[in-house]
Amino acid sequence: MPKKDNFKHDFCVQTPSLGHITCCQVCFSKNLATFLSLGHQPPSDAFLRGADLVKSEITYPLSLYFCPKCSLVQLGYVVDPKLLFQDYVYNSGTNNSLKVNFKNLVDKLIVRFKLKTDDLAIDVGSNDGTLLENYRAHGVRILGIDPSSVAVLAIKKGIPTIIDFFNERVAASVNKKYGKAKVITATNVFAHVVELGSFMMGITKLLASDGVFISESHYLLDIIKCLQYDSIYHEHLRYYSLRSLIFLFKKHGLEVIDVERISTHNGSLRVYAARPGSYMVSQRVFKLLNLEERNGLYDLKLLRIFAKRVEEHRHFLQNLILKLNQKSKSIVGIGAPAKGNTLLNACRLGLDMIDYLVEKSDLKIGMFAPGTHIPVVSEKKLFDEQPDYALVLSWNIADELITKLRTLGYRGKFIIPLPKPQIISK
Numbered sequence: 001m002p003k004k005d006n007f008k009h010d011f012c013v014q015t016p017s018l019g020h021i022t023c024c025q026v027c028f029s030k031n032l033a034t035f036l037s038l039g040h041q042p043p044s045d046a047f048l049r050g051a052d053l054v055k056s057e058i059t060y061p062l063s064l065y066f067c068p069k070c071s072l073v074q075l076g077y078v079v080d081p082k083l084l085f086q087d088y089v090y091n092s093g094t095n096n097s098l099k100v101n102f103k104n105l106v107d108k109l110i111v112r113f114k115l116k117t118d119d120l121a122i123d124v125g126s127n128d129g130t131l132l133e134n135y136r137a138h139g140v141r142i143l144g145i146d147p148s149s150v151a152v153l154a155i156k157k158g159i160p161t162i163i164d165f166f167n168e169r170v171a172a173s174v175n176k177k178y179g180k181a182k183v184i185t186a187t188n189v190f191a192h193v194v195e196l197g198s199f200m201m202g203i204t205k206l207l208a209s210d211g212v213f214i215s216e217s218h219y220l221l222d223i224i225k226c227l228q229y230d231s232i233y234h235e236h237l238r239y240y241s242l243r244s245l246i247f248l249f250k251k252h253g254l255e256v257i258d259v260e261r262i263s264t265h266n267g268s269l270r271v272y273a274a275r276p277g278s279y280m281v282s283q284r285v286f287k288l289l290n291l292e293e294r295n296g297l298y299d300l301k302l303l304r305i306f307a308k309r310v311e312e313h314r315h316f317l318q319n320l321i322l323k324l325n326q327k328s329k330s331i332v333g334i335g336a337p338a339k340g341n342t343l344l345n346a347c348r349l350g351l352d353m354i355d356y357l358v359e360k361s362d363l364k365i366g367m368f369a370p371g372t373h374i375p376v377v378s379e380k381k382l383f384d385e386q387p388d389y390a391l392v393l394s395w396n397i398a399d400e401l402i403t404k405l406r407t408l409g410y411r412g413k414f415i416i417p418l419p420k421p422q423i424i425s426k
Contacts, residue, residue: 018078018194024067025074025196025238026248031067033300034076036229036307038062041345043084044233044338047367047376057370060234062342064303070247071298073220073239075232081165081194084235085148097397099130101264102187105214106134109183113212115140119182122174122206124166125189129154143178145170150363167195171202180208187216188265191238200252213254213273215245221297222267227419229310230343230393231265240269241297242288249273258282266396317421318347321391325353330387331415333357334401336364336376340393343417345371354391358382383409389423391415 023030040059048057063076109115117139123131126144132154135142144154144161154161164170174181184203193199203213218231220241232239246256257279258272272279296302324331333340336357344354350372358379359365367376382390382405390405392398395416402414402424414424 018080020061020077021065021074024070024072026072026244026251027067027070029067029069031069032065032076033068034063034065035300035303036064036232036310038229038232038310038342038346041233041342042370043079043235044341044370045084045235046370047336047364048370048373049367053368053373059371062232062234064232064239064307066300066303067244068298068300070244071241072244072247073241073303075234075237077234078194078237079234081147081192085165085192097400098264101262102131103134105185105187105216105270106131106138109185109212109214110135110138110140113183115182117141120178120180121183122181122185124184124186125192126151126154126159126161129157129159129161131185131187132159133157141178143174143181145174165195166193166202167198168202168205169198171206175206180211181206182208182211184211184213185215186213188218188268190215191217191236191240194237196248197252200248200254204253207275209275210278211274212257212279214270215273216262216264216268216270218265219261219267219269221292221295222261224297224302224306226266227306227309227313228266228339229313229346230339230418233338233342235338241292242269242271242285243292243298245269245271246285246289255281256285259284259288261288313418313421314347317343317417318349320415320421321347321349321353324389329389330355330385331389331391332382332387333374334382334390334392334405334414335359335394336361336367336369337394341369341371343393344369344374349391350374355387356381357393358390386410387412389413389415391417393417 041062042057042059060079061077064073065076066073120141121135122143124145126132126146128150129144132142132144144159145166147165151161151163217240220239223231249256254273255276256271257274260270262268262270332355336359351374354374357374357376359376360379364376365378390412392414395418398416416422
């Protein structure tokens with residue numbers, strides 16, 4: 001555990017080195033406290049090919065730390081982002097709820113900020129271009145920036161995309177070629193950024209004087225209330241409260257002007273930031289800060305209670321699956337999301353308990369889940385074999401998945417793992 005220094009102004013370098021962190025990723029305080037460990041795990045999206053199964057698999061510590069100074073919850077270990085993102089198997093277009101969220105967001109931005117055809121809208125971490133596609137109907141200029149192999153899918157759709165990690169250098173290049181942006185979005189990627197200082201300097205330099213930066217991140221309050229420890233994995237370096245985001249934006253010359261709680265990933269925070277004085281600050285900002293305070297979100301005691309609940313849940317779910325196995329019941333997993341791999345590894349649910357994971361993504365079918373080495377197969381196998389139980393790993397969209405799978409002919413029972421394990425027969 002990092003040595004405490006009682007809030008002395010003792011800072012580390014702005015870009016954290018890879019490996020164990022020595023200070024807060026936002027305020028650089030060294031007064032950090034660890035409160036949860038999920039052991040050593042491989043990166044949750046590092047799916048394996050058959051030939052990889054005979055090789056040693058690299059794992060990294062997966063622990064959470066709390067900074068009392070800026071209220072940031074963060075990972076204690078930073079994995080090289082090139083290992084995490086450049087050979088990537090997730091694409092946004094396969095998630096229907098995300099597609100709806102992105103369309104609603106773009107429609108709202110068009111109206112609220114009066115975007116015109118000569119305005120530039122940038123999406124950082126643009127993936128396969130699913131968000132940016134929604135601007136086409138409005139004629140707004142668009143640009144995606146994404147370091148992963150999935151960005152090729154966006155380019156095939158005709159969406160201008162720079163394949164690179166966003167930082168101050170990339171921002172300068174974009175500004176020179178495309179000009180400044182009226183809107184910059186970063187949905188479910190803002191917590192992934194290693195070079196946070198360079199990223200934020202790039203945002204501030206690339207925003208127009210009346211430009212707005214909109215981020216969406218899994219919300220710490222929802223993670224704690226709904227026991228969403230499966231959302232903890234190496235891609236997600238930080239778990240934001242509104243207070244920690246206000247601290248971060250203020251440090252880089254931006255002001256939080258509005259905030260929305262949205263349903264994405266079973267509870268996310270959409271935050272609007274702009275240059276101070278550009279827009280009136282919504283009362284929603286103050287109301288949410290008060291809610292965080294009332295819920296004890298800045299108190300280490302709450303986080304340690306959360307950690308205890310996580311440990312209890314891990315044992316409960318493992319025992320549930322084990323008892324079904326002992327009754328010779330067949331169990332498979334529905335989906336192979338990154339969060340599902342955290343859950344499987346944390347609860348030690350391997351090939352001896354789960355037969356296979358069914359998927360519809362061609363990027364994952366034929367691969368093996370990291371850590372557990374459970375094979376990922378086509379969703380068709382679920383209907384052909386009719387296993388007794390299906391563990392819904394994308395439990396945040398369980399209603400949507402169960403309705404679809406029932407319609408397609410699956411007759412077995414479903415296990416919803418979180419926030420409290422339950423079995424659904426109908």
